[in-house]
Amino acid sequence: MVWLPYTATRRQRAATACLFLTGAALIVAAARLSYANIEPQRAKAAERRRVLEAFIRRKLGSESDHQQRQDPPPTKPP
Template identity: 70%
Template structure:
């Protein structure tokens, strides 16, 4: 079974090719912009991770300092040499 019973005109083929190339160009531009923005996003994520790790470390230090020595949050004693 044939999808179209007639051959496309020259104008229709040109329009199809033009739309296809426009779509391919838009995809290429979007990919380029996406890759151009990767490094700033990674830098922001790394900075957020550092801030969060520092916050958690401060909270752990506060909990360990405020609790008694048998607290479940305290650090284990280092091995004796």
């Protein structure tokens, strides 16, 4: 069974290659931007967790039961 009954022309192959390379470049750019934003998101999540834990400790009054954990301050990415 033949998928296409004709062979692609040189121009069609060039267009296919250009579209493929454009798609690959977009995927690489999106992955790079996503990776660059990981650390700020982690820092925000860690700060929210610390605030929530402190709030729960205050509400439950269990500060004496648990040692208060001192996390190092978040570092800024280079």
